[in-house]
Amino acid sequence: MNLENVLLVSAIIFAIGLYGAMTRRNAIILLMSIELMFNAVNIAAVGFSRYTVPTALSGDPIAVTSDMVQSALSGHIFALFIIAAAAAEVALGLALVIAIYRQRETADVSELDTLRG
Amino acid sequence: MDGTIDVVFWIMSAGAIGAALLVVTVKDVFRAALALAGSFLAVAGIFFLLQAEFVAVAQILVYVGAISIIVAFAILLTRDMGQGNQTQSSRFLVVGGGVMAALFVLVAGFVAYDTAWSDRDAALNDNTMAVLNGQYEEVTDASGDIILIASTDTDVAMNGVFSDSTGWLGGLLVRDYVLALQVLGVLLLAAIIGSIALVREQAAK
Numbered sequence A: 001m002n003l004e005n006v007l008l009v010s011a012i013i014f015a016i017g018l019y020g021a022m023t024r025r026n027a028i029i030l031l032m033s034i035e036l037m038f039n040a041v042n043i044a045a046v047g048f049s050r051y052t053v054p055t056a057l058s059g060d061p062i063a064v065t066s067d068m069v070q071s072a073l074s075g076h077i078f079a080l081f082i083i084a085a086a087a088a089e090v091a092l093g094l095a096l097v098i099a100i101y102r103q104r105e106t107a108d109v110s111e112l113d114t115l116r117g
Numbered sequence B: 001m002d003g004t005i006d007v008v009f010w011i012m013s014a015g016a017i018g019a020a021l022l023v024v025t026v027k028d029v030f031r032a033a034l035a036l037a038g039s040f041l042a043v044a045g046i047f048f049l050l051q052a053e054f055v056a057v058a059q060i061l062v063y064v065g066a067i068s069i070i071v072a073f074a075i076l077l078t079r080d081m082g083q084g085n086q087t088q089s090s091r092f093l094v095v096g097g098g099v100m101a102a103l104f105v106l107v108a109g110f111v112a113y114d115t116a117w118s119d120r121d122a123a124l125n126d127n128t129m130a131v132l133n134g135q136y137e138e139v140t141d142a143s144g145d146i147i148l149i150a151s152t153d154t155d156v157a158m159n160g161v162f163s164d165s166t167g168w169l170g171g172l173l174v175r176d177y178v179l180a181l182q183v184l185g186v187l188l189l190a191a192i193i194g195s196i197a198l199v200r201e202q203a204a205k
Helices: A003-023 A027-051 A066-104 B002-025 B029-049 B053-077 B079-083 B091-114 B126-133 B165-174 B178-199
Strands: B135-140 B146-150
Touching: A003 A027, A003 B002, A003 B029, A003 B091, A027 A066, A027 B002, A027 B029, A027 B053, A066 B053, A066 B126, A066 B146, A066 B165, A066 B178, B002 B029, B029 B053, B053 B165, B126 B135, B126 B146, B165 B178
Parallel strands: none
Antiparallel strands: B135 B146
């Protein structure tokens, strides 16, 4: 287990999400695929946090302060904010799907072409 | 020990990738939602292995606990969608999407393996490593600044950044990232109000 393997797993899950978002026409599956991609990005962020050296700490610092070591946790902070933003996004997205379903009796994104010229 | 972690990591990864494949291939939407919850759980396991306990627990609470349940509710509220894709995806999209996904993995994998990443465990000196992974204590140096040094004194030693990431994350969230945290709160509030406004039954006019 090293950074390369973590990034490879992250890339594979992201690609699967990308494939789902491009090929599936069900709006709910589309949202799930986007969640998969969010998750893949989180894996990469936490992986970088675990395995790489923050700039402040590289080059054998003489005195270590808490501000310097905190930068090692940037990836965790990114992941937490992405998780919260994804929660907001999925709540709104599913509300949209339900509202559209009530009006159009469909959740197939290829049938939603009201704005087509 | 390292070998065990490797085995667990590859099991978790295989679970996450397999469940993710199920999400995008299974016809039944509800089964896809279940596979999605499984994939989230496996990713939480990977977070545990990466010493990110707090992120892993947040992932289980928010993704497995909340998002999966909302998705299940949305599927039940739009009932006939449980039958899956009524319209088949076109061959063109499936082939194109597959090629694009494969190319993405190739490029990202090449970059991941070809780049000379700085290796944290090799690059840091023993003192910094102890502050990150072991235990440290705070001392005041000659110029009056508080610096952190490795410590084995059980009375004063505190857990390092990755040994106790929850405490450090809490400190970061209410100091350095406090503005982002507040904005995030407003975003969540706006999302909740927006969702309610969207799905509310329209009052009869």
